[in-house]
Structures are given as C-alpha cells and as structure tokens.
Amino acid sequence: MSGEMTQGCPPTPEARAAQRARTLARPGLEAVRVKGRLRANKWLLLRRITQLGILALFLAGPWFGWWIVKGNLSSSLTLGVLPLTDPYLLAQSLAAGHVPYKDALLGGAIVLAFYLLFGGRLFCAWVCPVNLVTDAAAWLRRRLGIKGGKTPSAWTRYWLLGFTLVASAATGSIAWEWVNPVSMLHRGLIFGFGLAWGIVLAVFLYDLLFASRGWCGHVCPVGAFYGLLGKTALIRVTADQRRACDDCMDCFAVCPEPQVIRPALKAVGQAHPLILDKDCTSCGRCIDVCGKDVFRLTTRFDRSES
Ligand code: SF4
Ligand code: SF4
Structure with missing residues (x-):
C-alpha cells in the first residue's frame, strides 16, 4: 500500500486518492506482502475457528446425538x-x-x-x-x-x-x-x-x-x-507502534467500528495509544491488516508506547 510513499517525498493528493481507492477495495495487501498470508489473517482465522467451533458444539447434539x-x-x-x-x-x-x-x-x-x-x-x-x-x-x-x-x-x-x-x-x-x-x-x-x-x-x-x-x-x-458491558474490559488493542503508521488507512477500512481507532492511533482526545472505546470488538483485524505492525492485543493497564 505504501509503494507510492517514498521517504522524504510526500505523496501527491492524486497518489493519495488512488491509494485510498485501492485500500478500500482490498485492504491488507501490504500486510500479506510483508508478513505472509497466514500472519496477515491470524486473528481472522482464530475468530472463524472459534465461531464455527462454538456453533459445532451446539449442533453436535441435534445433528449427531453428542450432547x-x-x-x-x-x-x-x-x-x-x-x-x-x-x-x-x-x-x-x-x-x-x-x-x-x-x-x-x-x-x-x-x-x-x-x-x-x-x-x-x-x-x-x-x-x-x-x-x-x-x-x-x-x-x-x-x-x-x-x-x-x-x-x-x-x-x-x-x-x-x-x-x-x-x-x-x-x-x-x-x-x-x-x-x-x-x-x-x-x-x-x-x-x-x-x-x-x-x-x-x-x-x-x-x-x-x-x-x-x-x-x-x-x-x-x-x-x-x-x-x-465492555466499558471496563481487561482485553484491549493498543496502537503502541503508532509512530510507524504510514496512513495507508487499511485498519479503518476493515474495522467494524472504525471510529474507535482514531483516538489511539492519532492521539485525538487522549495521549496513550490504547483503544478504550467500548465498541471495539477486539476482533484483531486491525492487527492482521497492518503492514507496519502498529497494533497488538494487550490489557487496559498497558499504556506503553514504542
Ligand atoms: S480490534 Fe477490531 S474493532 Fe477493535 S479497533 Fe481493531 S479492527 Fe476495530
Ligand atoms: S452487533 Fe454483535 S450481536 Fe448484533 S448481530 Fe452484530 S455481531 Fe451479532
């Protein structure tokens, strides 16, 4: 995603618009290139396994008699x-x-x-x-x-x-x-x-x-x-590597509640990099699609920044 952003040479508005359009259609391409397909979909895969595993537990009784x-x-x-x-x-x-x-x-x-x-x-x-x-x-x-x-x-x-x-x-x-x-x-x-x-x-x-x-x-x-119920939750996502962010917008494109990212990523209304908004679903998709590894899962007490 950042191919047109060379160091010391800010992208033109046209390059940014083209990049934004590509991001909206296929976010996570840079992450796949940098981290590999498996790591760039790790949390998504874990979630699908969990969701389908829970469904399977409920279905095992009526379908196969395993109660x-x-x-x-x-x-x-x-x-x-x-x-x-x-x-x-x-x-x-x-x-x-x-x-x-x-x-x-x-x-x-x-x-x-x-x-x-x-x-x-x-x-x-x-x-x-x-x-x-x-x-x-x-x-x-x-x-x-x-x-x-x-x-x-x-x-x-x-x-x-x-x-x-x-x-x-x-x-x-x-x-x-x-x-x-x-x-x-x-x-x-x-x-x-x-x-x-x-x-x-x-x-x-x-x-x-x-x-x-x-x-x-x-x-x-x-x-x-x-x-x-999530206001006081222990598990949180942090953008503790936010200095590495290149504004590709991939995390915003995939996040089901994109409004929760900006305060942590851009220090809007808060200084620390923790996503504390109750609407963050802890899906981990922002962690997956970020080619710069800006995000990770942590606890609400970890306010460190690298
Ligand atoms: S964990 Fe999911 S809901 Fe929370 S900020 Fe990341 S992408 Fe959005
Ligand atoms: S908001 Fe949550 S509970 Fe409601 S349909 Fe979506 S995933 Fe399910």
Whole structure:
C-alpha cells in the first residue's frame, strides 16, 4: 500500500486518492506482502475457528446425538453442569415480569461476569454467527465498490435497546426474540431454517446495499447491550507502534467500528495509544491488516508506547 510513499517525498493528493481507492477495495495487501498470508489473517482465522467451533458444539447434539452442549446461544447447559444465559435475554425476561429459574440467573451471572471482565463485544467478534454474515457483506461491498446508502445514527441501537426493554414490559414477552437475527440464525441452523433465512438475508442485503456496517454498528441492540458491558474490559488493542503508521488507512477500512481507532492511533482526545472505546470488538483485524505492525492485543493497564 505504501509503494507510492517514498521517504522524504510526500505523496501527491492524486497518489493519495488512488491509494485510498485501492485500500478500500482490498485492504491488507501490504500486510500479506510483508508478513505472509497466514500472519496477515491470524486473528481472522482464530475468530472463524472459534465461531464455527462454538456453533459445532451446539449442533453436535441435534445433528449427531453428542450432547456436549444443550440449548442455544440464548440459554444453554454444558456437560450437564455449566448453565449459560444471555444476560440481555434475562433483562428482557425480567422486564416482562417473568421470574427466571435459578439456573438461568446463575447462567446470566456467569456470562455477565465474563464479558464485564474481558470485553462485551468479544461476543460480536468471537461468538455471534451473524458476524459471519455482516463480515461477508462488508467484504463484498468493498470488492464491488458499493458506496453511499443511508447509515442510521449510531444512537439507533441504544434507542432500540431501550425500546425492546419497554416493549417487553408492555407486552409481557421477550420482545426482541421475535425478530432477533442472532437467535434466529442459531435456531435456524439447529432446527432448520424457515423465516430465519429471510431475516438473515435482509441483514446481509442491508449491509451490502444500504448501509456500510449498518446492522452491527448502528442497529443491533444485542451488540449495543454487550458494548455497554465492555466499558471496563481487561482485553484491549493498543496502537503502541503508532509512530510507524504510514496512513495507508487499511485498519479503518476493515474495522467494524472504525471510529474507535482514531483516538489511539492519532492521539485525538487522549495521549496513550490504547483503544478504550467500548465498541471495539477486539476482533484483531486491525492487527492482521497492518503492514507496519502498529497494533497488538494487550490489557487496559498497558499504556506503553514504542
Ligand atoms: S452487533 Fe448484533 S448481530 Fe452484530 S455481531 Fe454483535 S450481536 Fe451479532
Ligand atoms: S479497533 Fe481493531 S480490534 Fe477493535 S474493532 Fe476495530 S479492527 Fe477490531
């Protein structure tokens, strides 16, 4: 990506515009050249293995009779002893006036503690199956050079989050579950698709044609909920090698929440290089695609800079 940026000779505006267009279409080319294809996709591969591995654990029971995990992403029991419950589902359930079982409350507490500690939006990058769909839409949108559309305000997801809780209280039901693409896709894979196909396809087409990273970055209340849990998270990405940055913009092109990068990379509103924004999903994609190895994974206490 930096082939036209020779030292001591700043690129012309035309060269920058051409470079930007190439970056938007195929970010990470320089990283592949410098680090090799495997290292330039390390975190992406680890995430896909994790996401598909978790899906496989859920599918192994209904498909092959290997009941390691029973249930689905909303509520499950692992090896007959470990209950896990989606705390957002639990919050809607409580708002609806239902009294959850003791195991469901315990499962919610375990999941809540995990994401509070390690980062709420880890769920988005490492667990949620819809992430595969929205990543595919973002990839295709870049490749096809689709621009424009109308991206809703980033606040939409928080309004929707509040609305689902109020709607649950008003209707006495778990409101978002009627249309939630996350559980629909998960249940569709386990029990066979019906309406789920339509919902998942709608999310894909929405991100592809109407709003870049629209669903996860602006609409989904599940992501908003887990984002709120991520404020105090331990795991963080740092741009501690930011002096090596050549402004190729590859990290901005691949990041599902690109607004989180600038404060750390460009020292805007903060001096340290840590990405502390709650919306960072810790996907590691910025680490992968950076040919200068500007980013790495660390903890929130590591404010060092090289
Ligand atoms: S924002 Fe919603 S759909 Fe997107 S990855 Fe997160 S939970 Fe899944
Ligand atoms: S800053 Fe990096 S780790 Fe965080 S969401 Fe963006 S690409 Fe993923």
